[in-house]
Amino acid sequence: MSEALLEARRLVARYGSVEVLHEIDLGVAAGEIVALLGANGAGKTTLLRAISRVVSTRGEMELAGVSIVGWSGARTARAGVGHVPEGRGTFLDLTVAENLRLGGLARTREQRSSARTDLDQVYATFPVLADMRRRAAGLLSGGQQQMLAIGRALMARPRLLLIDEPSLGLAPMVTRQLFDTLARIRDEWATSLLIAEQNARLSLHIADRAVILTGGRVAAAGPAASFRDGDVIKRAYLGGGTRK
Amino acid sequence: MTELLQQLLDGLSSGLVYGMLALALSVVFQGTGMLNFAQGEMATLSAYATLVLLLAGVPFWVALGLAVLVSAAGGALIERVLVRRLEGAGELPLLTMSVALLLGLNAVMSIVWTTDPRTFPSPFGDGLMEAAGLRMTAQQVGSLITLVAVMAATALLFNRTSVGLRLRAVAQNPASATLLGQHQGRWLMAGWAIAAAVGAFGAVVAAPVLTLTPGMMTFPLLLALAAGTLGGLSSRVGAVVGGVLIGVANNLAGRYVPGLDGDLAIVAPFALTAVVVALRPAGLLGRTRTVRV
Amino acid sequence: MNVLIRRAVPLGWAAALVAGVVTPFVISDYDLLDLTRMLAVAMAIAALNLLVGHSGQISVGHGAIFGLGGYAAIIPVATYGWPWWSAVLVGGAACLVFGLVLGIVALRMGGANLGLLTIAVAAVFPLLLIHLKPLTGGTFGIFMARSPIEPPAWTGLTEAQFGFLVCLAALALTLLGLSNLVSGRLGRALAAVRTSGLLAAANGVDVNRMKLMAFTLSATIAGIGGAFSALVTAIAVPDSYLVPLSITLLAASVVGGSRTRAGALVGAAIVIYLPKLADSVVGGESAGNWSQLAYAGALILTLTLAPAGLVGDLSRLARRVTGALPGARDAAPERGPRARRDGEAALSK
Numbered sequence: 012m013s014e015a016l017l018e019a020r021r022l023v024a025r026y027g028s029v030e031v032l033h034e035i036d037l038g039v040a041a042g043e044i045v046a047l048l049g050a051n052g053a054g055k056t057t058l059l060r061a062i063s064r065v066v067s068t069r070g071e072m073e074l075a076g077v078s079i080v081g082w083s084g085a086r087t088a089r090a091g092v093g094h095v096p097e098g099r100g101t102f103l104d105l106t107v108a109e110n111l112r113l114g115g116l117a118r119t120r121e122q123r124s125s126a127r128t129d130l131d132q133v134y135a136t137f138p139v140l141a142d143m144r145r146r147a148a149g150l151l152s153g154g155q156q157q158m159l160a161i162g163r164a165l166m167a168r169p170r171l172l173l174i175d176e177p178s179l180g181l182a183p184m185v186t187r188q189l190f191d192t193l194a195r196i197r198d199e200w201a202t203s204l205l206i207a208e209q210n211a212r213l214s215l216h217i218a219d220r221a222v223i224l225t226g227g228r229v230a231a232a233g234p235a236a237s238f239r240d241g242d243v244i245k246r247a248y249l250g251g252g253t254r255k
Numbered sequence: 256m257t258e259l260l261q262q263l264l265d266g267l268s269s270g271l272v273y274g275m276l277a278l279a280l281s282v283v284f285q286g287t288g289m290l291n292f293a294q295g296e297m298a299t300l301s302a303y304a305t306l307v308l309l310l311a312g313v314p315f316w317v318a319l320g321l322a323v324l325v326s327a328a329g330g331a332l333i334e335r336v337l338v339r340r341l342e343g344a345g346e347l348p349l350l351t352m353s354v355a356l357l358l359g360l361n362a363v364m365s366i367v368w369t370t371d372p373r374t375f376p377s378p379f380g381d382g383l384m385e386a387a388g389l390r391m392t393a394q395q396v397g398s399l400i401t402l403v404a405v406m407a408a409t410a411l412l413f414n415r416t417s418v419g420l421r422l423r424a425v426a427q428n429p430a431s432a433t434l435l436g437q438h439q440g441r442w443l444m445a446g447w448a449i450a451a452a453v454g455a456f457g458a459v460v461a462a463p464v465l466t467l468t469p470g471m472m473t474f475p476l477l478l479a480l481a482a483g484t485l486g487g488l489s490s491r492v493g494a495v496v497g498g499v500l501i502g503v504a505n506n507l508a509g510r511y512v513p514g515l516d517g518d519l520a521i522v523a524p525f526a527l528t529a530v531v532v533a534l535r536p537a538g539l540l541g542r543t544r545t546v547r548v
Numbered sequence: 549m550n551v552l553i554r555r556a557v558p559l560g561w562a563a564a565l566v567a568g569v570v571t572p573f574v575i576s577d578y579d580l581l582d583l584t585r586m587l588a589v590a591m592a593i594a595a596l597n598l599l600v601g602h603s604g605q606i607s608v609g610h611g612a613i614f615g616l617g618g619y620a621a622i623i624p625v626a627t628y629g630w631p632w633w634s635a636v637l638v639g640g641a642a643c644l645v646f647g648l649v650l651g652i653v654a655l656r657m658g659g660a661n662l663g664l665l666t667i668a669v670a671a672v673f674p675l676l677l678i679h680l681k682p683l684t685g686g687t688f689g690i691f692m693a694r695s696p697i698e699p700p701a702w703t704g705l706t707e708a709q710f711g712f713l714v715c716l717a718a719l720a721l722t723l724l725g726l727s728n729l730v731s732g733r734l735g736r737a738l739a740a741v742r743t744s745g746l747l748a749a750a751n752g753v754d755v756n757r758m759k760l761m762a763f764t765l766s767a768t769i770a771g772i773g774g775a776f777s778a779l780v781t782a783i784a785v786p787d788s789y790l791v792p793l794s795i796t797l798l799a800a801s802v803v804g805g806s807r808t809r810a811g812a813l814v815g816a817a818i819v820i821y822l823p824k825l826a827d828s829v830v831g832g833e834s835a836g837n838w839s840q841l842a843y844a845g846a847l848i849l850t851l852t853l854a855p856a857g858l859v860g861d862l863s864r865l866a867r868r869v870t871g872a873l874p875g876a877r878d879a880a881p882e883r884g885p886r887a888r889r890d891g892e893a894a895l896s897k
Contacts, residue, residue: 063434088436100431102424104542113424116417117436167436290663292608340852350606350663351802352851358795359844365837473791477671480664484657518675525668532657 015073016041016171016203017062022070024054024061031057033227034070039171039203044194046214046235047207048244049224055207056097058224059173062205063087063094075170089117093169093202097176099160103149107140110148110159114166126166133162136192136199154185161193165200172196174206178213186210190217211244257388262510263503268395270502271402274495275457276472276479277486278409279450281494284483285426286446287338289349293356294454295476297333299469300360301326301455302462303368306375315378323455330451331444338447339440364469375462398460405456406495409449413491422446474521478505481528487541496540501527568716572709580708582820584780587715589614590816591722591773593801594809595766600798601806602730603762604742609650609666610797612673613767615789617643617774619677619684622784625696632696636775643771644764651763655756662763670794677786689785697779711780718776722769723809738762792840799847805857814858818846 017039024032032054039045049055060066065084072080079087088094102110111133115126134141137158143151148159157177164172177193178186194217197204208214215221218235223244231238238244276294283291291297301322308318333356341348379397383390413419425432425442433439458472465471478501486497501524508515508523515522531539572580592614599605607613621639624630630638650669654662677684684690699710729735737758740748745755778784800815826839854861 065430065433083438084433085436085438088434094434096431096434100428100434102427102431104427105420105423109420112417113420113432113437114435116421163435290660292663292667337848337852344855346660347600347604347606348851348855351798352848354608354795354798355844355847355851358792358799358840359848361792362837362841362844366834366841369833474671477664477668481668484661484664519672519679521668521672521675525665529653529657532661536658 014041014075015039016043016075017205018071018073019062020071022058022061022068022072024057024066024068026057026066031227032061032068035224035227035229037222037229039205041170041203042197042201043220044197044204044206044218046211046218046221047205047224048209048211048214048221048238049207049230051209053224054227055224056175057227059094059096059175059205059207062171062173063092085117088167091168091170092173093164093167093171094173095157095160095164095175095177097179099156101148101151101156101160103147105148106145107148107151107159108144110163111140111144111166114163117167129166129168132199133165136165136196137162153180154182154189157181157189158192161196165196165202168200169202171203171205174204176207176209178208178210186213190214193217211238211241215239261389262506264389264391265395266503266506267499268391268399268502269506270482270499271399271495272457272461272498273475273478273482273502274498275402275405275453275460276475277482277488277494277498278406278491279454279457280479280483281488281491282446282450282453284488285491286422286443287334287349289338289346289353290480290488291356291450292350292353292476292480293360294450295472295479296357296360296364296469297326297330297451298454298458299467299472300329300364301451302375302458302467302471303364305455305459306373306462306467309376315376319456319459322459323452326451326455327448330447330449333451334444334447335440339443361469368469370468370470372466372468375459375467377463394463401456401460405453409453409491412449418445422449474518477521478502478524481524483538485524485528485531485538487538489537489542490540493538493540497538565720568720569713572705572712577706577708580712581781582824584708584712584715585777586813586816586820587712587719588773588777588780589797589800589819590812591719591776592770592797593804593815593819594719594722594726594812595769595773596797596801597804597806597808597812598726598730598769599762599766600801601808601811602735602738602742603759605759605763606663606798607666607763607766608663608791608794608798609669609673610766610770611789611791611793611795612666612670613643613646613770614774614777614793614797615673615677615784615786616646617771618778618784618789619690620771621775622690622692622778622782623683625779626690626692632698632779635696635779636772639775639778640768640772643774644768646771647764647767648760650767651760654763655760667791667794670791674786674790677789684784684786687786689783689787691783691785693782695780695782715776715780718772722772723812726769727809796840796843799843803843803846803850803857805860808857808859808863811857811859818843 015038019035019037022032022035022037023030035058037058047055047058057066061068062072063084064079064082064087068080071078074090074092079090102113105113111130115129118126139155140158140162143155148156151159161174177189181189190213193204193206196202206214206218215235215238220233221235221238222232223230276298279294280291283289283294304325305318305322308321309315313321337352338349341352377394379393382393384393384396413423421437421442422445425437425439426446429439461475462471479498482497482501483494485500486495487493504524504527505520509517509520512523571583575583592610596607596610599607617639620642621635624638625632625635650665654665657665678687695707695711697707697711697714699705699707703710730738737748737753740751740753741755741758749755796819800819801811803818804811804815822842823836823839826835826842830838850857856864
C-alpha cells in the first residue's frame, strides 16, 4: 500500500535558459493523496508538467521503479500518468461523450474491454455528466468542465492522477463538492492523486501528505495534519497571496 | 430557366471537385494549421500515378485504389520529413514550404511526363443522360456519385470512428491530446495522408474532363482555396459547401457576366469570397480560430 | 577581429559599387543586358525582402507586380513617346496604387489571406494582359525597336552601358534607402509586427498600418524594378510574368536571405543565371523545368537547414569562425537542449 509509485530526485526544469525548478525531490506512494501547495508562480504547474513529461528536465524520475526520464508525454500518459491540466484542456467542440471516449483510447489492450463499465463508473462519479453526454463540451459550466476533465483522465485508468488547480474559476460550494469527490476517487478508482492547489485548506482536508513549493524549491513537506494549523503555510507562501 | 438550371448543374459538377480539394485543404489546415498550396500538385501527381497503372493494364478501380494508397503514403511522408521540421516555426515558413512543394512537384511532373496534355480514360463511359430538359454526361453523374461517396466516407471516418476522434482531438487541442496518450506526430501524418487520398479522388475524377497536364490543378487549387476561405477551413462541411458555391459562381459568371469568359471567370469566385469573408471572417460555416499557445 | 569584420562590410559594398561602375567598360554589351536585368530583378527581390523578411508577410504575386510595373512603363513610351524616366515613375505609381488597394483588401479579409490573394493575382494577371489586347498587345505583348533609355550624346556611352549604370544607380539608391528604413524606428516597428502582432499592438504600434505600408512600399519598389526591366529589354510579354515568376522571386528572396541586403543580389543572380545554367547543362525544353526543380530544392533546403538564407547563414558562419560571435570555441557554455515535445508550449510558471 505504501510502495513508491512516483519518485523524483534532484529534478531541474527550465524554460529556455530560465531555470524554474531547482533540484526538487518528490515522492508519491501508491494510494496516496498528496497536496502540492504554493503561491502563484512557485512552480507547481511546471512540476506537474515535468512529471507527465511534457517539459524537459534533468534529474531522476521513476514511475513504479521504471525510469521515465527519456519518455515522451504520450508514452507517459499511456503508462498510467493522468494529467488534468490547468484550465482543464477540454476539447470544446467535441461532445461530453466524445471527450470521455477519448480518454479511454489510450488504454492498453487488456483494459479496453472494460471501457464500457468504466464509462458508466465515470457517469456514476459525476452524475451531471450523464445528463449532458451529447452536449458540446464548450457549453458546459466551469465546474462541469472540470468534472469532465477529471472523468476523461480517469477513463485511462491512471495509477497516478495529476490535477492542476481544480478550483480555478469555481464557486466555493462547487469546489467543496469537487474535493469530496476527489477523496472518493482515490478509493473508487484505485489511483493516487497529486493535486496542485493554491487553496490550501480544502486540499489539506483530503490529503495524506503535503509538499509546499516556493520559488521552484521544496520549502516544506510532511503529513498533511502537520500543516493544518496554517502558520507554516503562511510563512512558506511569502505573502504571495492565498486566494479566498 | 432550363438554361440556368443546366448551368447550376454544371457548376455543381465542377464545384464538387473544388469541394474535394477544399476538403483536403481543410483537413490539413485543421491538423497542421497551415494552407497547403501544394495540395493541387499532389493531387495531379496522384492522377499521373493512376495513369501509369492504367497504361500497365491495371483495371480502373484497382488502379485508383492503389494510387490512393500511394498518395496517402506520400502525404504522410511529406508531413514527417518536411512539415515536421518546421514545427513551431510559424505560418510564414510553412506557407513558403508549401509553395516550394508546389514548384517542385510541378517541375518533377513536367520533367517526367512533359507538359503535353494527355487523355485520361473515364470509367463511366461516354453516355449522355437527359431528364426534364437537363443534360448530364455519364462522366458527370459518375464523378458526382464517386465524390459524394468519398465525402460521406470521410465524414463517417471523422465523426464515427475512434481514428476520427483522435484526429479531431489532436487538431483541436494537441496539448490535451498528448496528455491523453495520443502521439501528436502520428496523427498529423494521418491527417496529411487522408488529405492526400481525398485529393487523389478529386484529381482522378476531374482528369478526364480537364485533360491531364502538370498544371491541371493550378486553377482548381486557387478556386479550392477560395472555397475553403469562403466556407470556412475550420469546418470540413464548410469547405465542401464552399466548393459547390464557388463552382456555381464560376460557371454562372463565365456564362452570364460579359467580359468574364473562359479563365477570367475566376475573378467572380474571388470577389464573392472577399465579400463573404469581409462579413464573416471565419467563413460561412467556420468557427473563429482560437490561437493555440 | 570584430572591428575588422565591421569595417569589412561597408568596404565590401564600396568595392562592389566600384566594380559595378567599371563593369560596363569591360563586358560586352550582350552580357551587360543580362546583368542589367539582374539589377532590376534585385530591386524586386529587395522589395520582397522588405515584405517577407522584415514585416513577416508573404506575397506569391510579386511577379505580377513586376509585370504591372513593366507594362505600365512601356505602354506610355511605346504608344505615346514619353521619356523613359517619366515612364519609370508611372510604373512605380501604378504599382503603388495597386499595392495599396490589394493591401487594403487583404487586411479586410484577414492577414492570413494575403497568400491566397497574391497567388490569385499572379494567376489572373497574364490572363488580363491577354484579354486587354488593345492596350497590352495581347499574347504578343509590346516591343520596341530599341531601349528608350538613351544615353545623352556627351557621355559617349552605348545604350547597354548607360542602361546598366542607370539601373545600378537605382538599385544602389533602393538598397541604401531600404537599409536606412529598416535600421531606424520604422524598422523596429516592423520587427515588432513580424514577431508578434499582439506584442506590437500592446506597444502602441498600429499593426495594420505598418503592414499596409510595408506592402505598398514593397509593391512600388517591385514595380519600379519591373519598369526598368521592361524598358531596358524594350519588351513586355505576358509569358514573362506567369505564376512561376512570382514563386521564383519568393524563393530567391528566401534563399538569398530575406533579412539581408546582399541577399537580393544573390537571389537575383540565381533568377537570371540559373536558367542559363540549366540550358547549357540540360538544354531543350526541360531546362526550364530543371531550374524550377532547382529553385524548389534550394528553397526547401534553405527553409529546413539555413533559415536565414545563403547570405544570412554564411555571414553568421563567417562571424563565428572569426570569433566575432559568441558560440565560437572559447565562448560561453552551451545551453541545455531545447526539447520540443508533444504539445509543449513555451510558458513561464
